[in-house]
Amino acid sequence: MEPWLCGVDFGGSKLAVGLVSGDGRLKDKIVVYDHIGRTEQQVVAYTAEIIWTLLRQNHLDISQVEGIGVGFAGHVSHSEGIIITTSNMHGFKTFALRDALQERIPLRVSVDNDANAQAYAEFTYGAGRGHNDMIFMTVSTGVGGGIIINRKLYRGVAGTAGEFGHMIINPGLPVQCGCGNYGCLMASASGLMLPKVVEHYLAQGISTHLESSQLATIDGHLLKAGAAAGDELCMRVIDVYARAIGVGVYNLFQIFNPPIIILGGGLMNLGEAFFAQIKAVYRSLLKDMEYVSMEIVRSELGEDAGVIGAAALILEATS
Amino acid sequence: MEPWLCGVDFGGSKLAVGLVSGDGRLKDKIVVYDHIGRTEQQVVAYTAEIIWTLLRQNHLDISQVEGIGVGFAGHVSHSEGIIITTSNMHGFKTFALRDALQERIPLRVSVDNDANAQAYAEFTYGAGRGHNDMIFMTVSTGVGGGIIINRKLYRGVAGTAGEFGHMIINPGLPVQCGCGNYGCLMASASGLMLPKVVEHYLAQGISTHLESSQLATIDGHLLKAGAAAGDELCMRVIDVYARAIGVGVYNLFQIFNPPIIILGGGLMNLGEAFFAQIKAVYRSLLKDMEYVSMEIVRSELGEDAGVIGAAALILEATS
Numbered sequence: 001m002e003p004w005l006c007g008v009d010f011g012g013s014k015l016a017v018g019l020v021s022g023d024g025r026l027k028d029k030i031v032v033y034d035h036i037g038r039t040e041q042q043v044v045a046y047t048a049e050i051i052w053t054l055l056r057q058n059h060l061d062i063s064q065v066e067g068i069g070v071g072f073a074g075h076v077s078h079s080e081g082i083i084i085t086t087s088n089m090h091g092f093k094t095f096a097l098r099d100a101l102q103e104r105i106p107l108r109v110s111v112d113n114d115a116n117a118q119a120y121a122e123f124t125y126g127a128g129r130g131h132n133d134m135i136f137m138t139v140s141t142g143v144g145g146g147i148i149i150n151r152k153l154y155r156g157v158a159g160t161a162g163e164f165g166h167m168i169i170n171p172g173l174p175v176q177c178g179c180g181n182y183g184c185l186m187a188s189a190s191g192l193m194l195p196k197v198v199e200h201y202l203a204q205g206i207s208t209h210l211e212s213s214q215l216a217t218i219d220g221h222l223l224k225a226g227a228a229a230g231d232e233l234c235m236r237v238i239d240v241y242a243r244a245i246g247v248g249v250y251n252l253f254q255i256f257n258p259p260i261i262i263l264g265g266g267l268m269n270l271g272e273a274f275f276a277q278i279k280a281v282y283r284s285l286l287k288d289m290e291y292v293s294m295e296i297v298r299s300e301l302g303e304d305a306g307v308i309g310a311a312a313l314i315l316e317a318t319s
Numbered sequence: 320m321e322p323w324l325c326g327v328d329f330g331g332s333k334l335a336v337g338l339v340s341g342d343g344r345l346k347d348k349i350v351v352y353d354h355i356g357r358t359e360q361q362v363v364a365y366t367a368e369i370i371w372t373l374l375r376q377n378h379l380d381i382s383q384v385e386g387i388g389v390g391f392a393g394h395v396s397h398s399e400g401i402i403i404t405t406s407n408m409h410g411f412k413t414f415a416l417r418d419a420l421q422e423r424i425p426l427r428v429s430v431d432n433d434a435n436a437q438a439y440a441e442f443t444y445g446a447g448r449g450h451n452d453m454i455f456m457t458v459s460t461g462v463g464g465g466i467i468i469n470r471k472l473y474r475g476v477a478g479t480a481g482e483f484g485h486m487i488i489n490p491g492l493p494v495q496c497g498c499g500n501y502g503c504l505m506a507s508a509s510g511l512m513l514p515k516v517v518e519h520y521l522a523q524g525i526s527t528h529l530e531s532s533q534l535a536t537i538d539g540h541l542l543k544a545g546a547a548a549g550d551e552l553c554m555r556v557i558d559v560y561a562r563a564i565g566v567g568v569y570n571l572f573q574i575f576n577p578p579i580i581i582l583g584g585g586l587m588n589l590g591e592a593f594f595a596q597i598k599a600v601y602r603s604l605l606k607d608m609e610y611v612s613m614e615i616v617r618s619e620l621g622e623d624a625g626v627i628g629a630a631a632l633i634l635e636a637t638s
């Protein structure tokens with residue numbers, strides 16, 4: 001029987017660890033939310049403990065596991081196995097996560113940015129199967145991406161390639177992103193910036209039925225429900241988000257001319273009309289410049305993409 | 320002795336054909352401007368005639384030439400050897416240039432977009448030597464680019480990757496690009512759009528000492544001379560161009576995280592202050608997001624980059 005893969009999806013709110021088969025099926029997973037506020041070494045020890053628990057409860061020996069892939073929300077040097085920086089968690093700046101985990105579990109460990117891991121999972125098991133080149137963009141708390149060229153992840157010289165959210169697309173929008181810039185894609189279309197974008201359109205006089213307490217913590221679910229109920233503010237924000245993502249997709253087309261762009265992340269659940277509008281914005285900018293039709297599709301792997309993607313990194317390392 | 324390479328730089332105003340050594344030295348070239356207004360087959364016959372003349376006047380036999388590389392100003396399908404489309408010349412839409420030229424000269428022919436050819440020349444002989452990955456952007460009549468990943472040109476599925484000029488960076492600028500869109504890099508920083516950009520700032524009341532006849536046909540030389548003489552309009556346009564190119568460079572950094580970006584094309588001769596400002600704009604957007612310092616340099620191959628780049632395509636084909 002094929003060996004199992006272990007995938008660790010390391011986010012700012014959630015730590016998910018899964019056992020994944022070589023063909024991408026999730027066998028079992030453990031999800032915790034109490035990894036926050038611990039030191040790096042404590043988090044690593046906690047993660048190792050969860051992995052041992054997963055193995056035990058699935059009656060697996062460590063020799064049946066090929067390796068541990070870690071997808072981390074931040075800038076990662078894959079080649080060195082080091083977290084460069086993260087804005088989602090305390091600590092971890094220049095932390096050697098690969099070696100720290102390997103000291104506790106004697107397996108091959110591969111660490112990468114979470115969007116790269118998801119991109120590789122879509123390429124291996126999801127919507128990107130069969131393509132040599134592929135672009136993945138995730139629209140979630142932040143906006144990130146992964147680039148597959150010639151069947152490999154392209155990571156750039158420091159490991160930070162694919163940061164599509166930082167691309168400047170509209171410096172006229174007076175919303176300052178967490179990075180300090182104006183007009184980047186992330187400022188116009190991310191979960192993180194939603195309260196600020198809402199505030200901007202409220203100040204412009206756009207009406208809403210939502211309470212101010214709801215607006216301060218607005219997320220994709222509330223936005224979607226509001227728009228479905230005809231709320232003007234929610235509809236406007238969804239429109240602005242779709243336009244920004246459509247421009248991002250267009251820019252990625254002009255830069256990569258890829259056969260397919262896959263869109264993932266929680267905000268891609270804003271509905272069919274939202275996805276249709278993203279594609280309409282792309283088409284309106286495209287005019288007659290597309291000679292081989294580019295597919296624009298949604299992630300196939302859904303909410304387990306993070307864990308499955310992290311596990312898939314082990315396949316990349318050995319391919 | 321190493322065989323010679325033949326390079327054809329096919330532009331909308333100039334047709335240049337050169338004999339290039341395997342190590343990138345230009346031995347001889349013929350430049351003509353009267354290829355415009357002819358049919359495609361006439362242009363091909365004319366090009367072949369020029370190649371035969373070059374060989375004769377350099378006492379070379381065709382057996383001493385490895386192949387003919389053609390850099391063409393337009394969208395090109397390299398794999399099929401077909402011009403997809405061009406906005407710089409009459410005709411050539413879906414024209415099979417590779418086969419047409421090969422029918423007249425029995426040599427290997429490689430056809431590509433002119434910016435790809437220049438990128439490959441910088442990689443092989445110029446500022447990109449020694450790098451595995453490299454981004455080239457040309458700011459000239461239009462804005463284009465070439466992507467080297469893992470020592471190869473990355474062309475995309477139709478051959479149109481690297482169209483950095485079509486990237487939307489500022490939809491607020493009310494200048495419509497030739498492609499029909501607003502806010503693309505080419506609309507903010509290209510030779511083609513210079514008269515329209517000038518018109519926009521004149522309408523805003525920016526003063527100038529230039530005559531209206533000069534403004535209607537303004538080019539980089541006039542712009543540079545005007546700015547040197549303290550002309551407000553020329554200084555403003557150079558400032559806007561530097562900002563747009565700086566944003567473009569920043570976007571390419573976030574997308575590719577390359578070790579080096581090389582800037583070429585005629586407008587890169589606007590002066591040291593212009594180049595310094597491009598880099599300053601990049602740094603101001605970058606903040607603390609660069610972990611391995613990225614080089615931003617100018618093309619080393621100068622005005623013969625087109626011919627040398629076209630010739631270098633033959634080396635790529637055989638590498």
